Amino acid sequence: GESVGLHLPTLSVQEGDNSIINCAYSNSASDYFIWYKQESGKGPQFIIDIRSNMDKRQGQRVTVLLNKTVKHLSLQIAATQPGDSAVYFCAEISGANSKLTFGKGITLSVRP
Amino acid sequence: EAQVTQNPRYLITVTGKKLTVTCSQNMNHEYMSWYRQDPGLGLRQIYYSMNVEVTDKGDVPEGYKVSRKEKRNFPLILESPSPNQTSLYFCASSFRQGWSYNEQFFGPGTRLTVL
Numbered sequence: 001g002e003s004v005g006l007h008l009p010t011l012s013v014q015e016g017d018n019s020i021i022n023c024a025y026s027n028s029a030s031d032y033f034i035w036y037k038q039e040s041g042k043g044p045q046f047i048i049d050i051r052s053n054m055d056k057r058q059g060q061r062v063t064v065l066l067n068k069t070v071k072h073l074s075l076q077i078a079a080t081q082p083g084d085s086a087v088y089f090c091a092e093i094s095g096a097n098s099k100l101t102f103g104k105g106i107t108l109s110v111r112p
Numbered sequence: 113e114a115q116v117t118q119n120p121r122y123l124i125t126v127t128g129k130k131l132t133v134t135c136s137q138n139m140n141h142e143y144m145s146w147y148r149q150d151p152g153l154g155l156r157q158i159y160y161s162m163n164v165e166v167t168d169k170g171d172v173p174e175g176y177k178v179s180r181k182e183k184r185n186f187p188l189i190l191e192s193p194s195p196n197q198t199s200l201y202f203c204a205s206s207f208r209q210g211w212s213y214n215e216q217f218f219g220p221g222t223r224l225t226v227l
Contacts, residue, residue, distance in 0.1 A: 043116075043202050043218030044155070089154065099170075100145070100216065104154040 012109045019077040023090035023103055026071060032093040035064060035075045038105070039086045047075070047088075077108075085110045114139045116219035118203050124225045125193055133188045133222050135203030143206045144186040145170070145216070146178065148199040155202065161186055162208070193226040200224075 013019045025033070031052050036044035050057045050064045050073075057064050063076040073090050090103045116137045125131055137144065145160040147170075157170030161180040175197055177189040186205075190197060200223050206216040 041221075043204070043221050045218070046215045049215075100157065101171075102147075102155040104152065 010107045010109065012111060013080050014111050015080060015082060017080055019075075019080045019084070019108060021075045021077075021088050021090075021106055021108065023073040023075075024071060025073060025090070025092050025103075027092060027094050027101075028068070028071065030092040030094040031098070033064070033066060033073050034091045034093070034100075035062075035073075036089040036091060036102075037084075037086045038089065044089060080108075080110050082110050082112065084108060114217070116203055116205055116217050118201075118219040118222050120222060121220065122223045124227065126227050127194055128192050131190050131193060131224075133190075133201060133203075133224070135186045135188065135205075135219060136184050137186075137203075137205040137217070138184065139205060139217065140183065141205035141217075142183070142208045143216075144180065145204045146176070146186070146188045147202045147204065148172065148197075149202060149221075150199050158188070158201075193224075195226045198224060198226045 032049055034049040035047040037047050038044045048059045048062050048064050050066050055066050061078045065074045077084055085108055087105045087107050089105045092101050119134045142163045146158040147155040148158055149155045156172050158172055158176050159167055159170050159178040161167045164180055164183050167178050167180050180186055200221050202221050203219040204216045
């Protein structure tokens with residue numbers, strides 16, 4: 001069936017380095033892709049999104065890349081800070097009712 | 113302050129005792145949704161509502177009910193809770209879904225334990 005998943009369960013980076021979090025998806029009909037950040041004890045928080053007709057979108061310190069050929073989504077965080085430590089989820093929107101499907105999540109740990 | 117609120121935040125109950133988790137948003141959002149989050153499974157949608165009096169099943173609706181009598185409220189009802197419904201529950205809301213995706217705001221979560 002269609003699914004959204006993540007390659008790695010955990011990622012550890014040095015403070016100040018760039019982080020790259022990857023996600024594979026299987027539904028080629030998805031319209032939107034979103035990255036969420038979830039800090040301990042809190043609900044997911046929207047970071048950035050990208051439409052299926054785009055291949056790159058930049059925000060503040062974050063960039064999302066979409067490669068539809070290989071059905072791959074990535075989140076790049078520049079100059080990673082301790083406050084970036086969290087679980088990150090990719091999610092996709094598809095279907096007539098715009099169903100939101102989440103991946104399983106990856107933990108980003110920032111080393112001081 | 114624009115927010116989604118859930119109550120209670122923590123609940124321990126016993127099998128078969130009906131419970132309701134409330135969700136309220138003050139952003140005039142049309143779309144509301146409930147998710148459960150379990151280790152290794154991520155967030156899975158239980159039910160969603162496109163607007164008042166319009167609700168539909170998500171991926172894991174069994175054992176749950178919802179209602180949307182008012183725009184701001186979207187309670188989750190467990191008529192007869194079972195231990196496999198022990199989970200972390202999130203309510204979320206946004207303006208209308210559709211091709212122009214609108215940011216979905218999540219509540220703080222409700223940790224439910226069913227003994």
